[in-house]
Amino acid sequence: MENNDNMFxxxxxxxxxxxxxxxxxxxxxxxxMTLKEAVSRFIKDGDNVGIGGFVNxxxxxxxxxxxxxxxxxxxxxxxxxxxxxxxxxxxxxxIRPDHCSIKRIELAYWAHEAFGLSPVWRYLAERGMVEFEDxxxxxxxxxxxxxxxxxPFIPSRGPLGGDICKTSRTKVIDCPFTGRPIALLPASNxxxxxxxxxxxxxxxxxxxxxxxxxxxxxxxxxxxxxxTCEQIVSHELVASHPxxxxxxxxxxxxxxxxxxxxxxxxxxxxxxxxxxxxREFHSLVTPICKGGPLDPLKAWYExxxxxxxxxxxxxxxxxxxxLMADKAAESYNCERLA
Amino acid sequence: MTASAxxxxxxxxxxxxxxxIIVVAGAKVLExxxxxxxxxxxxxxxxxxxxxxxxxxxxxxxxxxxxxxxLKRGLPLSVGDxxxxxxxxxxxxxxxxxxxxxxxxxxxxxxxxxEVDMFGNLxxxxxxxxxxxxxxxxxxxxxxxGASDMxxxxxxxILIVPHDKKKFNAKxxxxxxxxxxxxxxxARYNAGMQGKGPYRLISTKGIFDxxxxxxxxxxxxxxxxxxxxxxxxxxxFELLISPNVSEFPAPTEEEVxxxxxxxxxxxxxxxxxxK
Numbered sequence: 001m002e003n004n005d006n007m008f009x010x011x012x013x014x015x016x017x018x019x020x021x022x023x024x025x026x027x028x029x030x031x032x033m034t035l036k037e038a039v040s041r042f043i044k045d046g047d048n049v050g051i052g053g054f055v056n057x058x059x060x061x062x063x064x065x066x067x068x069x070x071x072x073x074x075x076x077x078x079x080x081x082x083x084x085x086x087x088x089x090x091x092x093x094x095i096r097p098d099h100c101s102i103k104r105i106e107l108a109y110w111a112h113e114a115f116g117l118s119p120v121w122r123y124l125a126e127r128g129m130v131e132f133e134d135x136x137x138x139x140x141x142x143x144x145x146x147x148x149x150x151x152p153f154i155p156s157r158g159p160l161g162g163d164i165c166k167t168s169r170t171k172v173i174d175c176p177f178t179g180r181p182i183a184l185l186p187a188s189n190x191x192x193x194x195x196x197x198x199x200x201x202x203x204x205x206x207x208x209x210x211x212x213x214x215x216x217x218x219x220x221x222x223x224x225x226x227x228t229c230e231q232i233v234s235h236e237l238v239a240s241h242p243x244x245x246x247x248x249x250x251x252x253x254x255x256x257x258x259x260x261x262x263x264x265x266x267x268x269x270x271x272x273x274x275x276x277x278x279r280e281f282h283s284l285v286t287p288i289c290k291g292g293p294l295d296p297l298k299a300w301y302e303x304x305x306x307x308x309x310x311x312x313x314x315x316x317x318x319x320x321x322x323l324m325a326d327k328a329a330e331s332y333n334c335e336r337l338a
Numbered sequence: 339m340t341a342s343a344x345x346x347x348x349x350x351x352x353x354x355x356x357x358x359i360i361v362v363a364g365a366k367v368l369e370x371x372x373x374x375x376x377x378x379x380x381x382x383x384x385x386x387x388x389x390x391x392x393x394x395x396x397x398x399x400x401x402x403x404x405x406x407x408x409l410k411r412g413l414p415l416s417v418g419d420x421x422x423x424x425x426x427x428x429x430x431x432x433x434x435x436x437x438x439x440x441x442x443x444x445x446x447x448x449x450x451x452x453e454v455d456m457f458g459n460l461x462x463x464x465x466x467x468x469x470x471x472x473x474x475x476x477x478x479x480x481x482x483x484g485a486s487d488m489x490x491x492x493x494x495x496i497l498i499v500p501h502d503k504k505k506f507n508a509k510x511x512x513x514x515x516x517x518x519x520x521x522x523x524x525a526r527y528n529a530g531m532q533g534k535g536p537y538r539l540i541s542t543k544g545i546f547d548x549x550x551x552x553x554x555x556x557x558x559x560x561x562x563x564x565x566x567x568x569x570x571x572x573x574x575f576e577l578l579i580s581p582n583v584s585e586f587p588a589p590t591e592e593e594v595x596x597x598x599x600x601x602x603x604x605x606x607x608x609x610x611x612x613k
Contacts, residue, residue: 054402054418054432080432081418081483111480113378114415114606118480125464125478132473134463134514137401137484138436145433157440159486161516161529163463167472172530181530210423211402212431268420275415333411333420 004133004168007186010076010104011048012223014152017189020223026250030202035228035310038254039066042192042224045073046103050144050190050222054213055113056083056265056273060194062228062258062311064088067100067194069305074103078188080140080214081109084265084278085194087120090130091285092305094123095298105132106188108140115278119285126289133168139185141214146187147221153184193222196261197247198269200227201235204252205245210268212246219251226254228261230270260315260323269336272329274322347592354589356542357608358597359561360498361387362589363540364448367496371395372445375435375488378417379607380498381448386413386601387593398422399444401484403430413602417484436484440491442532447492449485453510454499456555456575458517458536458548460485461510468512482514489515494537501541501572508575518553525553543569545586549578559586 012020033041043049053059064085077086086107092100102124110121124130135143136159146154155175159165160183165172175182195215199207206227208215219225225247232255238245261267264274284297304314315323351358357380364384368374370393376385386409389396397406402418407426414421423429438444451460462485466476489495495517499505517536519525526535538558539546545559556578557566562585570577602608 055416057402057416057418057420107481109481109483113417121480122478125475128474134481136482136486137432138440138487141432141436157530157532158436158490159482159514159516160490160531161519161526162459162486162489162513163468164482164486164514166469175530181528183530210420211404211418211429213402213418214432216431217433266420268423272420273415330420334424 007169009186010106011078011191012189014150014187014189017147017221017223018150028203028249031204031252031255032202032232033254033256035062035066035256035258038226038256039063039070042226042253043067043072044191046075047191048076048078050188050193050218051077051079051082051085052193052195052213052215052218053082053085053262053265054211055081056115056278057211058196058213058262058267059083059085059265060196060228060261061085061088061263061265062196062261063194063226065305065311065314068092068301071099073101076104076106077102078106078140078190080107080137082107083112083118086110087118087281090120090124091297092301094120094288095294095301102130105130106135106140107132108135108137112278115275116282119282119289123285123289134164135168136164139164140188141217143185143188144214144217144221146185147189148217151187153186156183156185158183188221190218190222191224193218193225195219195225196228196267198229198267199231199233200229200255201233201238202255203235203249204247204255205235205238205249206247206252207238207244208246216246219247224253225251227252228256228258230259230261230267232257258311261311263315266330268330269334270330271323271326272333274318274326347590349591350588351591351594354594355608358594359589360540360542361597361608362593363545363586364496364498365391365393367538367540367545368393368396368446373397373399373443374446374448375399375401375439375444375492376417377449377485377488378483379450381450382414383597383602383607385448387596390596390600399435399438401432401435403432403435405429413606415606436487439488440532442493444492445494447488447495449488449495449515450498451485451515452479453505453507454497454539455507455510457519457521457553458497458539458555459510459513459519460489460497460515460517461512463512463514465511486515489517490531491533493533495535497536497539499539499541501543501569503572503574506573506575518548521553543572547580552578554578556580557583559584561586562588
């Protein structure tokens with residue numbers, strides 16, 4: 001287990017991150033492919049995977065399902081606040097550790113706000129099954145930002161004075177200009193970013209509605225980026241609003257249209273939360289934390305991930321009525337004239 | 339409004355819950371025309387109530403990026419909820435929201451925690467042996483989220499912690515969100531932080547401030563049914579007592595109605611448990 005007191009890089013060091021872009025094909029080419037192909041080409045065992053979205057907003061759920069289907073070993077997860085994405089990945093580790101294993105988690109928050117705590121996080125942490133490093137939300141966003149800026153670290157005020165400084169690779173120095181203490185956070189340059197956004201053109205120019213979360217910084221910091229979206233739109237349309245492009249095409253490696261790709265989480269302008277499904281998933285995990293059998297959770301993965309061909313098959317199970325209701329709820333949240 | 343309607347509005351509720359009085363107290367602590375960085379859960383409910391009552395010009399900021407939304411589409415389920423973006427004046431992402439706070443735009447930070455000490459330091463990370471047991475805690479909590487950033491950089495913070503001897507501890511298992519640290523003079527400034535730190539703490543038993551010199555938690559208001567003694571008995575450290583301590587009025591029927599019918603009608607954050 002790595003000791004967070006010592007300095008080490010997870011994912012890419014700043015020099016390696018630079019080198020990854022030097023050798024990368026940055027051409028403006030059609031990057032549409034299947035989710036299967038994207039996951040098998042760009043996510044490798046041992047990778048540091050940067051997860052986009054915020055709690056259950058625009059989490060890359062379809063990508064996590066495909067990762068579980070294909071399996072992964074010894075990966076590191078990096079995120080600020082997340083809900084269902086790490087739940088799906090780590091829940092798979094609970095039932096099939098031979099097929100899916102997470103080595104390390106760098107995070108600020110793993111729970112579901114109105115939908116409760118994550119029993120998956122409690123299960124893993126309280127059994128010592130993964131190494132982890134606590135940061136604050138701003139710490140993680142700023143670490144991705146440092147990575148995106150091509151810098152090895154970023155100074156931050158938070159959270160000086162607390163224990164996060166002691167359990168993370170934060171270095172507190174006296175500012176060379178003011179003399180006051182300041183925290184330095186090491187950059188995060190993941191091997192691969194996994195993101196879900198509203199719209200993308202075939203080259204990878206991304207349109208994001210509602211919060212950007214830290215998706216642009218994660219994409220710019222990572223060596224590779226897989227983007228799923230609600231809708232692939234024409235390059236002409238995107239290029240008519242260049243200032244709306246939050247992630248430029250050279251940062252993106254794979255573009256896949258996956259409607260409901262953040263479900264049962266929410267995606268602004270498209271659908272609101274399916275909180276019942278989030279709670280139902282947790283109701284299968286909570287008894288396991290208390291010593292109950294793994295079978296109901298295994299059955300969930302069999303039914304929804306291993307036993308289906310792709311994410312579309314999973315979405316189909318919710319039925320049109322429920323999906324329409326969640327779309328209608330979101331239409332109310334951001335009412336628009338037709 | 340008729341005279342009888344006015345008197346109904348002022349009628350004291352007889353069936354309010356512990357969470358409901360926290361929400362009412364939280365709303366009253368907030369000040370009109372100020373910027374408040376709102377954490378998830380009860381702070382969101384209290385901020386909505388404040389906007390509808392004593393602080394119509396309150397400007398909420400959410401860490402996922404929304405600045406100044408009118409919140410006309412109902413209670414957000416998350417600080418990144420779509421409802422926080424509709425009508426907002428400015429929307430970016432997490433870096434922008436926290437940079438704004440670090441720069442000094444947030445008058446208040448409004449956060450919760452699982453455990454608090456006498457200096458207003460909060461824990462939302464772990465229960466267990468620290469530091470030896472950090473990687474295998476007895477109970478793993480969600481983690482800081484943005485709370486420690488708000489604690490480190492908002493000008494003043496308002497804390498919500500349910501009152502319980504196990505939660506009001508002399509020594510925390512882990513300091514997630516720094517308050518007045520060890521209470522020594524200029525402790526926050528010397529540690530490199532911005533802002534004056536914890537301003538009020540609202541529990542299920544009363545409202546507290548932090549005495550100016552010692553930075554120790556001090557009883558300011560007792561909630562109905564509580565006394566200085568009953569609050570001290572439920573606290574794991576010695577509380578100071580304000581010379582002006584008084585009883586906080588019970589919520590009115592109208593305040594409780596607004597929480598139950600207008601703000602959180604499905605009981606997302608304010609649970610329907612009779613007191």
